[in-house]
Amino acid sequence: MKGDLNMVKQHEYIELTTETKIEFGITFFRIRAKKDFTNKYLGLIKKGTIGGWVESLFLKSGNACVSGDAWVSGNAWVSGDARVYGNAWVSGDARVSGNAWVSGNALVSGNAWVSGDARVYGNAWVSGDARVYGNARVSGDARVSGNALVSGDARVYGNARVYGNVKLDSVLCSRFSFEFDWQVKLWQKKEKEYEQELAKRIKKV
16 A cells, blocks of 8 residues: 555654545645745644644655645645655645646645646646646646636646636646636637648748
């Protein structure tokens, strides 16, 4: 069992408590800070502070599930081979699972889920009931919120805002805001027209 690994290897600043819960057939352990450390969002986290939930402190690779100055709090949980590191914070009822990574100064909160091989990093925020999965990347100062679904090979970065009920699976956006699917379709149409026009110009050269 994954939990057995925690008895062999000691984590630098997090330990498991005896409090457990089972979700989707997975046993999760409540975490606790072993020493004082500072997180970008929370400031000083004192020794003894109770955090959120993890399936295991360490992954099969030997990497820590939560590392750096990252923290998991509330009812949030991290499972599978997912990693939370840097100054990242996972809070509320958020879930990070699969092979997903949340790093840098990233924030995942509310009921948001980050899963699959998704990456959330930089100063990016994923909140509300948003879902980021597949090979999606959310980075920079991007914000994904509401009921937005970001999946596939989508890239949301820069100052982009994706919210409402938008579904993105391939769009690259850096400075735009999408709230409705028709906006995404219009963007895709314009991008395709631009690529076609560019291809024509190249042929003429």
